[in-house]
Amino acid sequence: MSDPSYLKLDRLTLAYGDTVAVKDLNLSIGKGELVALLGPSGCGKTTTMRAIAGLLTPASGKINLDGADITRVSANKRAIGLVFQSYALFPHLTVYENVAFGLRLKGMRGNDLDARVGAGLKSVGLANFSGRKPGELSGGQQQRVALARSMVMEPKVLLLDEPLSNLDARLRLEMRTELQRVQKETGVTMIFVTHDQVEALALADRIIVMLNGGIEQIGTPEDIYNRPISAFVADFVGFENVFALENGRLKTANGAVTLSTPAPSSAAGLAWRPRAVTLGSGPFQGTVRGTSFAGNSREYLLDTPLGPIKAEVDAAAAVHAMGSTLAFDLPVAAAASLAKYG
Template sequence: MSDFLKLEKLTLNYGGPTPAVENLDFSMQASELVALLGPSGCGKTTTMRAIAGLMKPASGTIMLDNRDITRVPANKRGVGLVFQSYALFPHLSVFENVAFGLRLARVSSADIKRRVDAVLASVGLSHLADRQPRELSGGQQQRVALARSIVVEPKLLLLDEPLSNLDARLRLEMRSELSRLQDELGITMIYVTHDQAEALALADRIIVMREGRIEQSGTPEDIYERPVSIFVANFMGFENCFELTGGKLKGIAPAGFETGSAAGIAWRPHAVLLGQGAHKGTVVGASYLGQVVEYLLSTPLGDIKAEALASAPRHGMGEEIAFDLPQAGAVLLARR
């Protein structure tokens, strides 16, 4: 099966001495939803802009559906783009916002009505077709932006941090909406985000980017459960990440298991055992999070974050407690 989208040796530069993206190789299949995940400045949005035709590569190629689009103008690529800011026309109705691209393409009026009506129904906005953007909620405006991109039937849909302006409840609703639409329509999507939960919930595959290159690529389960580096582990919630030197952590061999040639080791806060173990730490922070209490311990190994059920006995500030870093919850990391 041939790749639907393929980037080869893609280098992108804003004019400085260091490329924003350098020699990037990446491919995806039709109907796949891939999340580009990483912190600000890692190159994910820059990569998306190049695919969309909004940025000219310094070198490399972009192939889409067996066609070289590296130098093809943005409006001739068959690529849709959903912006973080929605970018709706404030003076146009919902219907006309969605119809805008079709009118530019000189689609017949009958076809426009049929296609716009269908896509508004798919995003649950048929009853709001005559309203203007200022009369809509943030979630409804995001649905309009999504409908406007879908209605032109793009080969590839790019979404740039599309939910970052919404509150937590609306983000959850829109994640479900995007998943449903992707399943129903089979659209090939690239979703750019710095939010781990969004990437895990939506993507078939996650690509974690770091300083303009791919740090790790895999299924959500791979990225969440089996990070390959300290960088990915930190980014995916392993808040207790340590470098190993000669198989030891701060001169101490982790009890009960071999570290081999690993460069690092990590535990999530819930994997740290409190109240037992060979290590001791002093409570320097405690946060009630509902079902759990998160503790910050100052220890000879460095700061340790741990969690305990809120129903368990509480530990006070300045209290010294024993803790353990068990093998069962550890992940060995191949590189830094």
């Protein structure tokens, strides 16, 4: 069984001058895991990645990798690869020379170099592109070159900064598959930073949701998607109807509201995805203020005494006109129960 604490951050505090970006962060990542650091801008995810890479010295705390304290080890001696958001390829060098660059710095030459570079390019499907320059490649191909350049160095951990953000929708899907394939085939521990919950849910074995320099929730994609523990996480992964509870009743701008069935006594809040809202029947009423066609579904924005409610129904269902009044319900059984709110 692999070490669940292969990479361990112990009470890590990171700062830029007097501004603390991450405070007392504790995190353990297992060998061979594919992990996402997910959160909005300013949450501390990129700062944490920079500290792991050795590009930022911690104010306090420790970073341990494979049983060794690397907190003060220089970046070039950490056996950690980093794929930048911009790829950072040398435009005047061929694909071969880009991938070979780090190996040459380590003194590798001749047949050993050719074999390592060739294997790296083959692993990302670019064996026939070694003579091209980066400007002759698509964005997805450039991403693969950057990945191969890091992988040939045989890193203990590979870090990726917003790896898919520069690609169009089709290429993002293609590169998701490619990253998963390379990671599973090589077994490298991979950590990627993203603000895109869809990307994190699709790629990661485990997701670390960050907020205000700390960890809000850790879990599998299924945990994060179906069982958010806080209002922030719920909103971030698409529960667009999020309410605090007050004595088992929904807390709204117009006062407490009783639900059709009792809320869990332990819950601090409840959250519903638009699809979970019952539209056309129920104890509440709202006025249609917005509607949009979304392919297989139709989305509605209702103006209600509870506040704005977003609902989603099958596209084949009857269309409700702007300004019409609709009954609706928020079934407790379809809600995510939040352990904390605010």
